[in-house]
Amino acid sequence: MDIAIMVEGQNGLTWSRWQALAKAVERLRFAGLYRSDHFTNATPPDKDSLELWTSLTWLASHTRRIEFGPLCTPTSFRHPAFTARVAAAVDDLSGGRLTLGLGAGWQEREHANFGFDLLSMKERFVRFGESLEVISRLLTADDPVTISGRYYRLREGILLPRPQRPGGPPILVGGNGTRRTLPLAARYATEWNATFQTPENFARLNRRLDDLLVARGQSPSSVRRSMMTGLVFGRDDAAVRRKIAERGRSLEESRSRGVIVGVPAQITDQLSSLQNAGVQRVMLQWLDLDDLEGLEDFAELVARPFGRKRTRSRRQAVAQSRQERGRT
Numbered sequence: 001m002d003i004a005i006m007v008e009g010q011n012g013l014t015w016s017r018w019q020a021l022a023k024a025v026e027r028l029r030f031a032g033l034y035r036s037d038h039f040t041n042a043t044p045p046d047k048d049s050l051e052l053w054t055s056l057t058w059l060a061s062h063t064r065r066i067e068f069g070p071l072c073t074p075t076s077f078r079h080p081a082f083t084a085r086v087a088a089a090v091d092d093l094s095g096g097r098l099t100l101g102l103g104a105g106w107q108e109r110e111h112a113n114f115g116f117d118l119l120s121m122k123e124r125f126v127r128f129g130e131s132l133e134v135i136s137r138l139l140t141a142d143d144p145v146t147i148s149g150r151y152y153r154l155r156e157g158i159l160l161p162r163p164q165r166p167g168g169p170p171i172l173v174g175g176n177g178t179r180r181t182l183p184l185a186a187r188y189a190t191e192w193n194a195t196f197q198t199p200e201n202f203a204r205l206n207r208r209l210d211d212l213l214v215a216r217g218q219s220p221s222s223v224r225r226s227m228m229t230g231l232v233f234g235r236d237d238a239a240v241r242r243k244i245a246e247r248g249r250s251l252e253e254s255r256s257r258g259v260i261v262g263v264p265a266q267i268t269d270q271l272s273s274l275q276n277a278g279v280q281r282v283m284l285q286w287l288d289l290d291d292l293e294g295l296e297d298f299a300e301l302v303a304r305p306f307g308r309k310r311t312r313s314r315r316q317a318v319a320q321s322r323q324e325r326g327r328t
Contacts, residue, residue: 001275002031003303005295006071006228006283010038010049017289018050022059024292025066028299029307032067033059034101034228034283037074039110053086060094067097071193071228071283072174074105075131076116076124080152083131084138084168088159091169099191101172102135104128104181125180127151132171132188139168172226178208186212191224196258199277202227206278226281227274230259233267233298260284264301271306 005025007013013035025033037052052070059068073083083100091098104124105111111118119127130149137145144156163169170190175181176197182205185192192209194202210220232247232254234240240262244251254261260270260282274282286295 001279002281004032004281004283005030005286006034007286009035010041012047012289013050014048018055022063024295026063034069034071037070039114042107042109056090060090069099070101072101072103074103075128076105076118080131080134084135085159088163088168092164096165098169099172100169101174103174129184132184136171136188182209183212186216189223191226194227196229198258199273203277224280225278227279228283231284232261234263267302268306
């Protein structure tokens with residue numbers, strides 16, 4: 001399981017903070033850097049909110065290794081043809097490191113403030129499904145695309161130049177819903193991203209996605225599994241208690257919501273449980289955008305040791321397999 005960092009773009013993100021975070025995430029060898037796409041917070045007060053695609057364009061040309069993308073960009077904000085077009089360009093600029101995270105949209109306040117139609121839950125997912133079809137077909141089809149839907153209509157639309165990566169950037173579908181989201185992930189996604197789940201809940205959702213993929217004649221391994229969740233990290237118990245108190249939730253309540261909480265050893269145990277449940281990449285929410293020292297501590301005390309442990313486990317598995325083959 002890889003460890004990546006996720007930030008809330010509407011939570012005071014500015015150019016100086018974004019650039020400093022990107023450089024730190026790259027230098028500290030995290031797997032990736034992801035961010036939300038919101039105009040503002042769900043509740044006042046409003047804070048600085050750096051526009052998504054402008055920030056990802058900068059990231060594509062100022063980093064060399066990390067993967068990145070939105071978690072997730074609501075299809076209610078932009079016509080899907082525009083989303084496909086800009087995503088293909090940013091992916092090309094980065095040398096193929098973008099993951100296109102897509103969601104139906106959920107935050108009522110920003111939609112009302114800026115004049116976007118959120119729609120009823122049923123209609124929202126009809127529109128989301130059409131958006132996924134438009135985006136996936138434009139990215140993958142070398143011939144012109146014609147679509148006649150309720151919300152979107154294309155007549156011989158084509159993206160030129162074609163994406164440098166065959167099929168364009170991989171599509172990630174984010175959400176936990178079993179009736180609407182998971183079937184769309186099975187149909188369109190190369191990665192499914194859950195949010196704030198305990199290992200037990202993630203394993204249950206993971207099995208449901210497996211069943212949907214098998215029913216479609218696809219291998220369960222054809223869709224990558226990831227999860228975005230909160231992180232409360234402290235070098236010692238006192239630091240953890242202080243940060244928990246600042247958030248207004250108890251340690252037990254936070255963990256029951258799927259938040260990763262504790263000192264390094266405790267966090268390592270929780271990450272191992274997520275890995276055992278099937279999580280292949282975890283995107284950990286880093287809310288204090290100015291705490292680069294804390295991010296470095298987390299990399300040194302948790303992320304790097306966890307990565308070394310994962311490498312040893314793989315080596316042990318290979319060695320065991322060789323031993324077993326030698327006995328037969």
